[in-house]
Amino acid sequence: MLKNRIVLEYLNGIIEDEDNIPIIECLLEDMNSDEKIAEKTNIKLNIVRRILYRLYDSGLTTYKRNKDPETQWYTYFWKFDTDSVYLNLNEKYEMYVSRLEALLKFEEDNMFFACENGHMRVDYNRAADLEFICPDCGNKIVFKGNEERISDIKREIKKYKKIHKEVNNLFSN
Numbered sequence: 001m002l003k004n005r006i007v008l009e010y011l012n013g014i015i016e017d018e019d020n021i022p023i024i025e026c027l028l029e030d031m032n033s034d035e036k037i038a039e040k041t042n043i044k045l046n047i048v049r050r051i052l053y054r055l056y057d058s059g060l061t062t063y064k065r066n067k068d069p070e071t072q073w074y075t076y077f078w079k080f081d082t083d084s085v086y087l088n089l090n091e092k093y094e095m096y097v098s099r100l101e102a103l104l105k106f107e108e109d110n111m112f113f114a115c116e117n118g119h120m121r122v123d124y125n126r127a128a129d130l131e132f133i134c135p136d137c138g139n140k141i142v143f144k145g146n147e148e149r150i151s152d153i154k155r156e157i158k159k160y161k162k163i164h165k166e167v168n169n170l171f172s173n
């Protein structure tokens, strides 16, 4: 899982620095306390704690706590939740695709008009309200084809669908 670039990119966004990946590797091996993780990875305890908190905040770790009968102190044992990596990534790319599809529909269903000086881009109704005059510069607002924009959006949709599929394949094994 940690070899996949999509997963790595996602995790790096949470753990701040690629140098902190050993913390996740450590959690994948076994349930560990923060002190044990610091010891095994040679990463400073305060950093380990911060990263554990960030992972927990993103729903990627769970913990169990044990109370020391003598000192009454709690020790937390952390576990990495691989399923949540999948769920979060799946949701993220599903959302990208559905937003882009909504945008595509909007572009395909409407005609667009733009100021000759590039100040604004509006749909027909708005352009008619403005009597086809740009309020910023007084120039005309003219019809502007959106074929290029549509093909850009289509390309983006294709790209994110491909990543979405890759995520699903990766976690279905």
Ligand SMILES: [Zn+2]
Binding pocket: 115, 116, 117, 118, 119, 120, 134, 135, 136, 137, 138, 139
């Ligand atoms: Zn203008």
